[in-house]
Amino acid sequence: MSDKTEELRWGVAHKLEFIEFRLFWDGHVNRSDLTGQFGLSTNQASNDLNRYLKLAPANMVYDTRARTYARGPAFKPLYYRPEAEGLLSQLRSIDQGLLDAEPSWISTLPAFDATPTPVRGVDAKRLRAVILAIRACRAIEVHYQSLSHPEPRWRWIAPHALAFDGFRWHARAYCLGDERFKDFLLSRMLKVRGERPSDIAATADRDWAARVTLEIGPHPKLSPGQRKVIARDYGMRGGKARIRVRRALLYYALKRLGLDTDPGARSPQDQQIVLLNRAAVFAQGT
Numbered sequence: 001m002s003d004k005t006e007e008l009r010w011g012v013a014h015k016l017e018f019i020e021f022r023l024f025w026d027g028h029v030n031r032s033d034l035t036g037q038f039g040l041s042t043n044q045a046s047n048d049l050n051r052y053l054k055l056a057p058a059n060m061v062y063d064t065r066a067r068t069y070a071r072g073p074a075f076k077p078l079y080y081r082p083e084a085e086g087l088l089s090q091l092r093s094i095d096q097g098l099l100d101a102e103p104s105w106i107s108t109l110p111a112f113d114a115t116p117t118p119v120r121g122v123d124a125k126r127l128r129a130v131i132l133a134i135r136a137c138r139a140i141e142v143h144y145q146s147l148s149h150p151e152p153r154w155r156w157i158a159p160h161a162l163a164f165d166g167f168r169w170h171a172r173a174y175c176l177g178d179e180r181f182k183d184f185l186l187s188r189m190l191k192v193r194g195e196r197p198s199d200i201a202a203t204a205d206r207d208w209a210a211r212v213t214l215e216i217g218p219h220p221k222l223s224p225g226q227r228k229v230i231a232r233d234y235g236m237r238g239g240k241a242r243i244r245v246r247r248a249l250l251y252y253a254l255k256r257l258g259l260d261t262d263p264g265a266r267s268p269q270d271q272q273i274v275l276l277n278r279a280a281v282f283a284q285g286t
Helices: 003-007 010-026 031-038 042-055 084-095 124-136 224-233 247-256 278-283
Strands: 060-063 068-071 138-144 153-164 169-175 180-185 189-197 211-218 241-246 273-275
Touching: 010 031, 010 042, 010 068, 031 042, 042 060, 124 138, 124 153, 124 189, 153 180, 211 224, 211 247, 241 247, 273 278
Parallel strands: none
Antiparallel strands: 060 068, 138 153, 138 189, 153 169, 169 180, 211 241, 211 273
């Protein structure tokens, strides 16, 4: 949503944004779209379409044959910022069951599917305990199963944030037993009992506060055409892209991008990208 919406009431701006969403992605919009999406009367929908025409007359023309408003040849959105990632994220959320298709602004869903992600066994009550501890700056005692011990153990932790590594959710917390900040998988918290005040400040977690910049580029052994398309895939400019990541999440970011191993371990067609500032990044610890 652009700054133009600041001059309008949120409800009106939201409907104008919807009109532009449909014009951009579908090429047309009509009164039934607005009545169905917002529960408006036909007169209200007409008023909103007329309001948009007054604000952006070049963006929309009425197609008498199709009986719908069509995207104008000089269309330039004022209230909606077209983003491919936004629409694709909606499709992904619908696929995962996180979003119903009906309230989505997408009029007709294209055929789509996604590779399945294993369902992680995060218990809602234990997640609630972690979130409440974060909000209240308190420590909680969790029965945690780590892979470094054969049996679960009780330990006191003071969580201050949640983190997602692309596959699993973690609690970023200070471990009072180990006396350092660590990541605790929510799915490995078997029980939660007890809480107490904590004087551990989130600002003390230096790895969480610090940021690392990854500079990535196409694998140098790819052909010029292949390097060009990889640069486009990753939104690179001048042959590189910069990705900012918290130092606490650096290990996960490198692993997910396939940058945690020697670039020569896989073929260029499989590796595709390389870490241009590898020495600087690994010097900061992973």
